Every structure is written in structure tokens, then in C-alpha cells.
Amino acid sequence: MELLRQIQQEMGAILDSETQIPLSFGNDERALIAAKEEVVLCDRSNWGLLKLTGEDRLRYLHNQSTNNFNQLQPGQGCDTVFVTSTARTLDLATAYVTEDAVLVLVSPQRRQQLLEWLDRFIFPFDKVELSDISTEYAVFNLIGKQSDDFLTKLGLQSVINQPENSHQLVNFDNNIIRIAIGNGLALPGYTLIIPVAEAAACWSKLITIGVTPIGDRVWSQLRILQGRPIPDQELTEDYNPLEAGLWHAISFEKGCYIGQETIARLNTYKGVKQQLWGIKLTAPVNPGTLLILEGNKVGILTSCTNTSEGNFGLAYLRTKAGGIGLQVQVEDAKGEIIALPCLTHEYYS
Structure with missing residues (x-):
């Protein structure tokens, strides 16, 4: 080595x-x-x-x-x-x-x-x-x-x-x-x-x-x-x-x-109460920051990275809050929930 x-x-x-x-x-x-x-x-x-x-x-x-x-x-x-x-x-x-x-x-x-x-x-x-x-x-x-x-x-x-x-x-x-x-x-x-x-x-x-x-x-x-x-x-x-x-x-x-x-x-x-999603952010945010929707905590940011195409992260979101396309507040940044290829959310029947 x-x-x-x-x-x-x-x-x-x-x-x-x-x-x-x-x-x-x-x-x-x-x-x-x-x-x-x-x-x-x-x-x-x-x-x-x-x-x-x-x-x-x-x-x-x-x-x-x-x-x-x-x-x-x-x-x-x-x-x-x-x-x-x-x-x-x-x-x-x-x-x-x-x-x-x-x-x-x-x-x-x-x-x-x-x-x-x-x-x-x-x-x-x-x-x-x-x-x-x-x-x-x-x-x-x-x-x-x-x-x-x-x-x-x-x-x-x-x-x-x-x-x-x-x-x-x-x-x-x-x-x-x-x-x-x-x-x-x-x-x-x-x-x-x-x-x-x-x-x-x-x-x-x-x-x-x-x-x-x-x-x-x-x-x-x-x-x-x-x-x-x-x-x-x-x-x-x-x-x-x-x-x-x-x-x-x-x-x-x-x-x-x-x-x-x-x-x-x-x-x-069908008891999954929160799910991991991608999130597109308008600015960098530290992991651990809460996701806020209409004044209520609906999730938490776990990872964030800055690229030439913008800021992206991973976040757990309460299932009842919504999914793809949901707009949330993440500290001073705005976030949009997006799908990512490694993550699946479908129930098995």
C-alpha cells in the first residue's frame, strides 16, 4: 500500500x-x-x-x-x-x-x-x-x-x-x-x-x-x-x-x-413514518438542520454538498408531510424534495 x-x-x-x-x-x-x-x-x-x-x-x-x-x-x-x-x-x-x-x-x-x-x-x-x-x-x-x-x-x-x-x-x-x-x-x-x-x-x-x-x-x-x-x-x-x-x-x-x-x-x-429523500437547496446548510413546513418541524437534513449545479442534500421527511416537489424551509435556505436513484419507498405486497 x-x-x-x-x-x-x-x-x-x-x-x-x-x-x-x-x-x-x-x-x-x-x-x-x-x-x-x-x-x-x-x-x-x-x-x-x-x-x-x-x-x-x-x-x-x-x-x-x-x-x-x-x-x-x-x-x-x-x-x-x-x-x-x-x-x-x-x-x-x-x-x-x-x-x-x-x-x-x-x-x-x-x-x-x-x-x-x-x-x-x-x-x-x-x-x-x-x-x-x-x-x-x-x-x-x-x-x-x-x-x-x-x-x-x-x-x-x-x-x-x-x-x-x-x-x-x-x-x-x-x-x-x-x-x-x-x-x-x-x-x-x-x-x-x-x-x-x-x-x-x-x-x-x-x-x-x-x-x-x-x-x-x-x-x-x-x-x-x-x-x-x-x-x-x-x-x-x-x-x-x-x-x-x-x-x-x-x-x-x-x-x-x-x-x-x-x-x-x-x-x-404501511407504518413507515419518515422517509429519506434528496433535497435541492438554495444555499448550503449544515447537517442536523430541521426542515420546516408552515412553522412545523417535518424533518431533518442529514447531508449536504455544493456542486456547480447547486446545493444538494439528503433529509428525512415525515411521510405525512409529502414527497417529491414539496417545498420546505431549511434555516435560511429553501428546499425542494427530489427523488434519487439509490432510494426506494414502495411497500412490498
């Missing part, structure tokens, strides 16, 4: 003093455009990568999170949510099923907590082993419309047009890496899971063929513009995954799992 960081700094990267991942390459405004229209490369190696092995691994994850692991085969994957017994949100994760393990990509803020959480529920009779392999791999994202074109340049056409979160091992410039479809956003792209020893070479190869690097600041802007909730902002124990718009990561057909009773009841009785 030291070599990777050296290469990134030579490209102009400003590294975070704690995580050492690039915050910016000095190209933020240009990179944000490239992420939508071209293809960019983002280093997410600070995210956690947990590994579960043992013959009960799928059953175990099936019982510990919201999605249906029992139906997954090697080469498939899914988004899933880890919740408390009362369905309060811990994290949105992505799992990849291999021939002999399940790899679970988790948010950096929840890596240690989920490691301890999952370990606590492994009982002596469970044939499951849990390990943290975060330091053994680098995680990169390709993001943008031209992602397929660049994989084609690298001779990796077999990955293209596969189902979301499916994955395979490929020979990338004489290095064996895992490529998964999707990048955690509602934009075209891929997730690359790369042994640390090959990380610098893979990064350099992608830059050489013309991929634009982005730092964590631009990824943070993209995730707000797309509606990807993250821990400590949208994903906290104040909210459940239905409120957070994570319906796509929940199976309503599977059996019992932690938090299932609460989630099923909320869906059955």
Missing part, C-alpha cells in the same frame, strides 16, 4: 492523515463531471472487508441480515442491511459469494463494530469462521458511463452485462483480481477487489489507459447526489432500513432474521 500511496501522491493526491486514502487529486469539479459522463477511479481501500467461511456461512448471514442468502450461488452477490433486534440500522453492506467463502464489504465506520457484532452471534455449534481481511486487499471503484469501454480495452469483456453484484476472478494485466458488477452507487461501474501486492500496478494500469482518479470528497458528493446513505449520517439507530430507502436490500419472502418482525410489521401495516 505504501507504493500505491506514493504513486497517488505523485499524481497530486492529498491523503487523509488517518486513513491515508486520497481526499482529492486537485480535480474535484472536473472529476465530478467525468464520473457522470466518462469513467473515474476511486480508492475505497479504507472500507472493511470481512470474510466468512464454513459450511453454515450462508445460513448464518441469512439469519443475521435482511437479504436472502440461502438462494445465492458462487459468483452471485447482494446488498444487505445489518440491523438491531428492533430493526435499527447498523450498516448497508455488499456481499459476494465465492466457492468457499462470503466476502462482505462494509462501511469504514462500521468495520470493527460489525466484526464484533457478527462474532457475538456465532455459537459453538455454528460451522462458521469470521475474519477481517481488510488489510490484505485494496478496493477500487470504476464509476461512469464508459466503464465498459475501459474493461473492453483491458480484454475483460466477460464481466460486462452480468447481473448486479455478480463477480468473477479475472486476469488483469497478469494479476488475478476479483471484479464485481456495481460500485455502491446507481451509476454504471464496477468494484475491484485486489490483493495488496498488486494494488499499485492495477491502479497505474487503469490510469495509463485514461481513467480519471477521484478522491473521497468527490465520492462523498456522488453518494449524496445518488442517494447512498452512510453510517453516522443517514444510517443510525434512529432509523430503520425502510425509512432509509433500502427496500432493494430487504427480502420480504425469507424466514426469521434479526429485526425481521419489526420490518415485516412496518411493511404490512
